Amino acid sequence: MEVFARKHMSFLDCLWNRMWPHLEQHCEMSPNSGMSLSPHSAMTPSLTPSPTSDQNQNLSLKEVNVPSTSTVFIVLYDFRARSNEELTVRQGERLHIVRKEGDYVLAVKTCGSSDVGLVPTNYVVESSKEPFFNEPWYFDGINRTEAEKLLLSSLNQLGSYLIRPSETYTDQYSLSVRVQNRVTHICIKKTDGNFYIQKNRSFSSLQDLLTFYKMNWKLIKSPLLYPCVRQELLSTDAWEQPRSDFQPKRKLGEGYFGEVWEGLWKGTYPVAIKTMKQADVTKTEFQKEIQALKSLRHPNLIQLFAVCTIGEPIYIVTELMQKGNLLTYLNSADGRMLTPLHLMHITCQVAEGMVYLAEKHVVHRDLAARNILVGDNLMCKIADFGLARLLKEEFYSPSSNTKIPVKWTAPEAAIYQRYSLKSDVWSYGIVLYEIFTYGEQPYSGMTNREVLEQLNHGYRLPRPRTCPADVYQIMLSCWRDEEDLRPSFQNLRDKLNSINTNLNCMQK
Numbered sequence: 001m002e003v004f005a006r007k008h009m010s011f012l013d014c015l016w017n018r019m020w021p022h023l024e025q026h027c028e029m030s031p032n033s034g035m036s037l038s039p040h041s042a043m044t045p046s047l048t049p050s051p052t053s054d055q056n057q058n059l060s061l062k063e064v065n066v067p068s069t070s071t072v073f074i075v076l077y078d079f080r081a082r083s084n085e086e087l088t089v090r091q092g093e094r095l096h097i098v099r100k101e102g103d104y105v106l107a108v109k110t111c112g113s114s115d116v117g118l119v120p121t122n123y124v125v126e127s128s129k130e131p132f133f134n135e136p137w138y139f140d141g142i143n144r145t146e147a148e149k150l151l152l153s154s155l156n157q158l159g160s161y162l163i164r165p166s167e168t169y170t171d172q173y174s175l176s177v178r179v180q181n182r183v184t185h186i187c188i189k190k191t192d193g194n195f196y197i198q199k200n201r202s203f204s205s206l207q208d209l210l211t212f213y214k215m216n217w218k219l220i221k222s223p224l225l226y227p228c229v230r231q232e233l234l235s236t237d238a239w240e241q242p243r244s245d246f247q248p249k250r251k252l253g254e255g256y257f258g259e260v261w262e263g264l265w266k267g268t269y270p271v272a273i274k275t276m277k278q279a280d281v282t283k284t285e286f287q288k289e290i291q292a293l294k295s296l297r298h299p300n301l302i303q304l305f306a307v308c309t310i311g312e313p314i315y316i317v318t319e320l321m322q323k324g325n326l327l328t329y330l331n332s333a334d335g336r337m338l339t340p341l342h343l344m345h346i347t348c349q350v351a352e353g354m355v356y357l358a359e360k361h362v363v364h365r366d367l368a369a370r371n372i373l374v375g376d377n378l379m380c381k382i383a384d385f386g387l388a389r390l391l392k393e394e395f396y397s398p399s400s401n402t403k404i405p406v407k408w409t410a411p412e413a414a415i416y417q418r419y420s421l422k423s424d425v426w427s428y429g430i431v432l433y434e435i436f437t438y439g440e441q442p443y444s445g446m447t448n449r450e451v452l453e454q455l456n457h458g459y460r461l462p463r464p465r466t467c468p469a470d471v472y473q474i475m476l477s478c479w480r481d482e483e484d485l486r487p488s489f490q491n492l493r494d495k496l497n498s499i500n501t502n503l504n505c506m507q508k
């Protein structure tokens with residue numbers, strides 16, 4: 001009875017294993033026998049002993065490197081692990097292959113357990129052998145989040161769709177469709193080789209299923225108009241956080257990049273949320289810059305907390321600075337009370353942050369008091385480093401002269417876009433001017449064109465009344481025509497620290 005049931009109704013293996021658990025023993029084979037004792041032995045290929053290697057024992061996904069682009073393999077036959085080194089897999093499951101080891105592959109399941117183990121090579125087949133693998137709408141090896149990211153990107157539109165293997169169930173697929181600004185995921189089941197969404201309508205191929213639901217899209221409430229445009233996925237990592245974790249509460253301001261909101265992370269932690277439209281940034285640049293921001297950490301730089309790049313608008317989430325930007329702060333009643341000693345303290349902090357950026361070879365391009373943020377105890381932090389480069393050319397080019405902050409920008413950068421650490425040094429000189437004038441507009445009353453003309457004739461901003469003479473000399477050195485003659489940020493920091501120390505001593 002048992003043999004008959006197993007032979008003729010092998011798809012009920014789970015049930016038979018429960019009813020006759022002892023036979024599972026029979027399914028196992030001696031590691032050295034080289035032949036299968038499985039009841040399916042007529043169908044399954046023969047086995048050679050797996051390579052014994054201590055390395056593979058108890059490996060988990062964390063410990064092995066699975067290339068994100070690795071080909072997905074499908075399991076052809078159930079395989080029960082006979083030692084710690086092997087991986088139990090079921091027909092239809094999908095695997096990433098870590099490497100080949102003789103007649104075995106070291107594999108990890110694409111979903112579920114992250115255990116790594118050996119599976120006989122002849123028990124698996126590349127998923128590219130599936131009949132629909134080359135269809136434009138079929139996306140192998142992507143998960144729900146990645147599908148959403150692709151469909152919601154600006155290259156796709158309402159009605160864009162794709163089919164992907166289910167993350168959770170073997171032999172199931174998901175039809176992901178963009179409906180307005182969200183994605184719906186519809187489950188496609190497969191039974192006896194037929195695919196269906198609704199039990200009473202099954203199709204022998206995914207192609208047929210799609211043809212039907214394109215015509216009868218109201219049944220799934222999602223028009224299927226365009227296969228999803230393929231593109232490199234924005235990488236998902238620990239910085240990517242769900243949009244729903246952030247609640248914008250109060251608008252703090254607006255800049256070229258979009259709006260900035262005070263908000264809460266998970267309902268409790270105060271954060272600043274900067275919003276940017278996907279359409280305004282070049283994607284590869286965005287990736288590069290955000291990657292750079294993630295690696296920067298300094299007490300005088302605004303700390304990046306998280307990003308939300310799935311959907312619109314992009315969120316860049318940073319620490320919240322309670323007192324807002326330095327320009328507004330200097331102009332405020334509190335700011336007006338600051339003594340030259342306080343002002344020196346601010347200049348030193350900004351210089352410290354810029355030394356760090358210089359060491360990391362990051363050019364700010366938009367250093368200005370409006371991009372420095374103030375917290376409690378006059379803590380100052382530089383913001384927006386690197387963001388200027390994210391904007392598409394037409395949004396931030398000298399030809400659209402209203403956009404470029406000419407009065408803060410070194411002439412070679414404003415005219416020839418020759419940005420460098422030394423053009424940042426020029427801008428730092430302007431920040432010193434803003435600090436010692438309590439936030440006055442530099443070159444007040446002059447147009448951008450007049451500023452560039454006057455600078456070319458050797459004109460420089462005058463010394464602010466509260467500015468010590470040696471600090472004004474530093475400002476002038478930042479505005480030297482020749483970039484090479486301008487001081488480095490290390491040099492500026494050392495000089496300002498020593499002036500600050502002297503001032504402090506004089507006060508005592």
Ligand SMILES: Nc1ncnc2c1ncn2[C@@H]1O[C@H](COP(=O)(O)OP(=O)(O)OP(=O)(O)O)[C@@H](O)[C@H]1O
Nearest residue numbers: 252253254255256260272319320321324325370371
């Ligand atoms: N992390 C933050 N904490 C508190 N306030 C912030 C934060 N980031 C920005 N703000 C506020 O939001 C305003 C707008 O910021 P945003 O960076 O978009 O524009 P900007 O720096 O003023 O101009 P631009 O970006 O065009 O140079 C800032 O001036 C500041 O007052």
